[in-house]
Amino acid sequence: MKPFLAGSNIDTLTQWCLERKLPKFRSKQLANWLYEQVEIDPDAMLNLPQNMRTLLKEDFHAPGTQISEIVSSGDGVEKLLLTLHDGECIEMVVIPAEERLTFCLSTQVGCPVGCYFCASGKNGLTRNLSCGEIIEEFMLGTKRAGFPDNLVFMGIGEGMLNVEQLFPALEILTSPDGFGMSPRRITVSTSGYVPGMLKFAELKKEYNLAVSLHAVSDDIRAKLIPARVRFSIAEILKAADLCRDANNRQYTLEYTMIAGINDDLDSARKLAQIAISHHAKINLIPYNATDGDFRRPERTVIENFENEIKSAGARVTRRVERGGKKSAACGQLRISRMKK
Numbered sequence: 001m002k003p004f005l006a007g008s009n010i011d012t013l014t015q016w017c018l019e020r021k022l023p024k025f026r027s028k029q030l031a032n033w034l035y036e037q038v039e040i041d042p043d044a045m046l047n048l049p050q051n052m053r054t055l056l057k058e059d060f061h062a063p064g065t066q067i068s069e070i071v072s073s074g075d076g077v078e079k080l081l082l083t084l085h086d087g088e089c090i091e092m093v094v095i096p097a098e099e100r101l102t103f104c105l106s107t108q109v110g111c112p113v114g115c116y117f118c119a120s121g122k123n124g125l126t127r128n129l130s131c132g133e134i135i136e137e138f139m140l141g142t143k144r145a146g147f148p149d150n151l152v153f154m155g156i157g158e159g160m161l162n163v164e165q166l167f168p169a170l171e172i173l174t175s176p177d178g179f180g181m182s183p184r185r186i187t188v189s190t191s192g193y194v195p196g197m198l199k200f201a202e203l204k205k206e207y208n209l210a211v212s213l214h215a216v217s218d219d220i221r222a223k224l225i226p227a228r229v230r231f232s233i234a235e236i237l238k239a240a241d242l243c244r245d246a247n248n249r250q251y252t253l254e255y256t257m258i259a260g261i262n263d264d265l266d267s268a269r270k271l272a273q274i275a276i277s278h279h280a281k282i283n284l285i286p287y288n289a290t291d292g293d294f295r296r297p298e299r300t301v302i303e304n305f306e307n308e309i310k311s312a313g314a315r316v317t318r319r320v321e322r323g324g325k326k327s328a329a330c331g332q333l334r335i336s337r338m339k340k
């Protein structure tokens with residue numbers, strides 16, 4: 001398969017110019033188009049000679065990904081459905097706030113984890129995104145909405161099961177020869193896939209980690225996440241602590257609140273204790289109902305749960321809900337496209 005121009009770092013671009021007998025300065029021009037002008041399409045790279053642009057299109061997917069649908073909510077949030085070079089679809093979300101712009105990005109087409117409450121995992125994994133596709137996702141969002149302040153890899157997929165592609169993409173995003181973002185502005189979320197978390201710790205970079213704990217006991221967790229890629233809470237917290245020490249960043253415990261499953265006050269107290277003893281912070285996510293059996297807790301239940309955590313002395317935030325109701329839950333837009 002052809003490589004993606006967007007996933008090529010400066011060394012690859014230099015090597016390609018060499019192989020195509022182009023002067024070395026052309027690789028710098030190319031890098032400038034990609035990482036400064038955020039341009040993927042060789043036809044738009046007007047200071048490159050025509051023969052070089054033709055060669056680029058012959059040798060690379062450039063671009064391989066297109067925005068095929070945009071769902072806008074009244075509050076400025078946009079969900080983009082992206083069609084990949086082989087016709088598969090993923091989603092990304094553009095979230096503007098007063099002083100910052102955040103992109104929520106996908107790492108896989110579908111998801112092998114298959115959390116019972118999640119639309120993204122309903123049909124399993126189709127395939128991994130390549131490094132170039134992850135970068136194209138970022139570039140398409142940037143072309144549409146501007147350079148983001150923050151990136152969160154919390155879209156479709158389990159990024160820690162695709163570290164071979166995700167980590168080089170993180171490198172391009174943060175390298176001074178790439179997009180030059182601060183690692184502190186990038187968060188990678190995981191459902192607790194321990195082998196990937198251990199590799200994440202080995203990067204020793206100040207990326208943020210968000211661990212989707214969702215439960216305070218392994219029994220409750222088993223009601224939410226299938227066994228095939230589920231690790232025990234003790235193993236997950238041990239790996240998360242390693243990441244915290246290696247990356248020098250406090251991690252976040254993501255907790256999707258689901259009525260009657262994990263929204264009782266005893267769970268709130270235990271969650272607070274876990275967070276305090278692991279120096280972690282908690283982010284509560286009231287469940288965004290898809291069409292399954294799981295339900296969102298009542299507003300008062302959510303408030304009481306949050307207050308119980310606060311009075312236990314743990315740091316807690318509640319995810320600000322934006323993006324409207326239509327296709328708001330992760331993966332729903334892709335599922336409705338698949339049904340069509």
Ligand code: SF4
Pocket residue numbers: 111112113114115118119120121122155156157158191
């Ligand atoms: S919640 Fe995350 S890990 Fe679980 S199925 Fe959905 S995308 Fe995959």
